[in-house]
Amino acid sequence: MKMIKYIIVLNLCLFMPITNDVLNAEFELYQSIPTIGVRDFEFFTINDEKYLAIINSKDSNTYNINSVIYKWNGNSFIEFQSISTNGGRDFEFFILDGEYYIAAINYFNDSTRKIDSHIYKWNGTNFSIFQSI
Numbered sequence: 354m355k356m357i358k359y360i361i362v363l364n365l366c367l368f369m370p371i372t373n374d375v376l377n378a379e380f381e382l383y384q385s386i387p388t389i390g391v392r393d394f395e396f397f398t399i400n401d402e403k404y405l406a407i408i409n410s411k412d413s414n415t416y417n418i419n420s421v422i423y424k425w426n427g428n429s430f431i432e433f434q435s436i437s438t439n440g441g442r443d444f445e446f447f448i449l450d451g452e453y454y455i456a457a458i459n460y461f462n463d464s465t466r467k468i469d470s471h472i473y474k475w476n477g478t479n480f481s482i483f484q485s486i
């Protein structure tokens with residue numbers, strides 16, 4: 354059985370150089386995904402479907418940008434749902450009483466750090482806003 358290994362490289366926070374030797378020895382580039390000041394990749398599964406949530410923090414003008422949840426189609430991750438974020442710092446997926454949730458942690462909205470973060474709940478089709486904290 355062939356084992357395929359994947360590596361995801363955050364384009365904002367590289368703490369060690371990834372040389373061609375490292376890539377060739379253990380991993381090969383499989384897919385590139387556009388990111389904007391990315392802070393977190395969160396992989397999770399719902400009903401055997403695989404998702405990758407990528408939280409963006411800011412572009413050159415504003416912290417108020419969308420972050421994106423991608424869905425695995427068997428060959429690659431394709432865009433599934435955009436989530437509005439304000440200086441996004443982290444996506445955190447969790448299961449509570451059999452229900453699926455993802456929290457989008459916000460940091461800054463161009464004027465204040467005193468802002469809400471949001472919890473989204475899986476509605477059977479996609480995530481909808483559940484609670485602001």
Ligand SMILES: [Ca+2]
Nearest residue numbers: 393395444445
């Ligand atoms: Ca996370």
